[in-house]
Amino acid sequence: MIEVTLLGTGSPIPDPDRAGPSTLIRAGGQTFLVDCGRGVLQRLAAAGSGANQLTALLLTHLHSDHIADLGDVIITRWVTTFTPDPVPLQIIGPPGTAQVVDAMLAAFGHDIGYRIAHHADLTAPPAVQVHEYTDGEVWALDGVRVLAAPTDHRPVAPTIGFRVEHAGASVVLAGDTVPCQTLDALTAGAGALVHTAIRHDLVEAVGLQRIRDICDYHSTVQQAADTAARAGVGILILTHYVPSPAPGQYDEWRALAAGIFDRQIELGDDLHRVQVHPGVGVRPAG
Ligand SMILES: [Zn+2]
Numbered sequence: 001m002i003e004v005t006l007l008g009t010g011s012p013i014p015d016p017d018r019a020g021p022s023t024l025i026r027a028g029g030q031t032f033l034v035d036c037g038r039g040v041l042q043r044l045a046a047a048g049s050g051a052n053q054l055t056a057l058l059l060t061h062l063h064s065d066h067i068a069d070l071g072d073v074i075i076t077r078w079v080t081t082f083t084p085d086p087v088p089l090q091i092i093g094p095p096g097t098a099q100v101v102d103a104m105l106a107a108f109g110h111d112i113g114y115r116i117a118h119h120a121d122l123t124a125p126p127a128v129q130v131h132e133y134t135d136g137e138v139w140a141l142d143g144v145r146v147l148a149a150p151t152d153h154r155p156v157a158p159t160i161g162f163r164v165e166h167a168g169a170s171v172v173l174a175g176d177t178v179p180c181q182t183l184d185a186l187t188a189g190a191g192a193l194v195h196t197a198i199r200h201d202l203v204e205a206v207g208l209q210r211i212r213d214i215c216d217y218h219s220t221v222q223q224a225a226d227t228a229a230r231a232g233v234g235i236l237i238l239t240h241y242v243p244s245p246a247p248g249q250y251d252e253w254r255a256l257a258a259g260i261f262d263r264q265i266e267l268g269d270d271l272h273r274v275q276v277h278p279g280v281g282v283r284p285a286g
């Protein structure tokens with residue numbers, strides 16, 4: 001079984017009730033944080049985990065809303081790991097990730113210096129290992145496998161989606177993308193698809209062009225549902241809502257997806273949790 005927890009269902013627009021984009025994946029005793037938007041560590045604590053318990057951080061792309069709390073994840077893991085030889089935080093992301101991580105460590109350079117000077121048992125800066133990929137297998141350990149594939153969020157590039165597999169269960173994390181063949185291939189037959197969803201009908205009505213621009217490179221609810229249907233997934237999990245659904249509005253969002261995808265549809269508040277069991281997805285013919 002793979003457990004999916006929507007840690008942050010928000011977007012770049014600050015919302016009092018939604019943290020920034022982030023999803024927690026638990027599989028085979030391993031804990032993967034996918035993206036790290038604002039407030040992620042508070043939500044991670046609420047989900048019963050913490051930065052010092054992460055197996056790896058997976059980044060779909062380097063948009064600010066998806067990496068807003070990267071520094072917090074790195075520093076907090078460092079100061080809350082009490083074992084002498086800490087396991088480096090594994091960070092897997094698209095090309096550019098190493099540069100961002102280096103810049104983040106530089107930004108916290110003063111902090112890192114203060115803490116090393118103050119604590120006798122902190123003798124080295126945060127241990128991190130960055131791995132950059134655009135596709136292929138990015139993780140394989142103790143029966144848990146993670147694959148990546150390019151997505152289409154242009155002009156933001158490169159961007160990647162992930163597929164986590166464990167003991168016959170599988171979950172795809174699409175990130176921000178418009179429908180594309182590489183995402184279809186990554187998603188084929190998966191148990192669940194976690195997909196960003198934008199209500200173009202509502203966003204297009206906003207009078208500000210900069211807001212309307214977000215429709216260019218994000219899938220609508222219907223497009224996410226269409227990708228899920230084409231791939232034969234068992235569960236469509238929508239997140240990263242724009243605009244944020246008002247109380248009581250989830251049914252309206254669900255209905256837009258249900259017109260296209262007739263299997264299980266999940267959406268909800270931060271900390272919404274979904275269990276994905278083996279054999280949930282259907283590998284489509286052909
Ligand atoms: Zn984005």
Ligand SMILES: [Zn+2]
Binds near residue numbers: 011021063066176240
């Ligand atoms: Zn985003």
